[in-house]
Amino acid sequence: MTSVEMAVTDARNELGPVTNRVSYGGETVYLTKHGRRAAALVPVAAAELLEDIEDLLDGEAVEAIRRRLADGTEGTVPFVRRTERRDS
Structure with a gap:
């Protein structure tokens, strides 16, 4: 490409x-x-692939946190900002 x-x-x-x-x-x-x-x-295919990868990574992160919450090794769920903060 x-x-x-x-x-x-x-x-x-x-x-x-x-x-x-x-x-x-x-x-x-x-x-x-x-x-x-x-x-x-x-190209649309590239943007859709990026979205699929982000969804996969988000899903894996959620599952990891759920496992830690279930076994008691995680007491809080961290917040991760994925977008850039823009001041108006």
């Missing part, structure tokens, strides 16, 4: 062709703001 970088303003002007490159060509397009990667456009 190939990847390219493109400024957000350029992608905005070429949204149709860019989405075609991603969906039909399998490219990953990193959108940049001020020269820094800000977001990525990826």
Whole structure:
């Protein structure tokens, strides 16, 4: 799979062709703001695979905590923030 970088303003002007490159060509397009990667456009299969992996990891973490709660080695359930906190 190939990847390219493109400024957000350029992608905005070429949204149709860019989405075609991603969906039909399998490219990953990193959108940049001020020269820094800000977001990525990826094929649907890649995004769905990432979601499946996250679900699997979440499920394994929950089961591990349940086992520790059941056997008394865990008294609390830790909170883990998976998303970036943004100040308004």
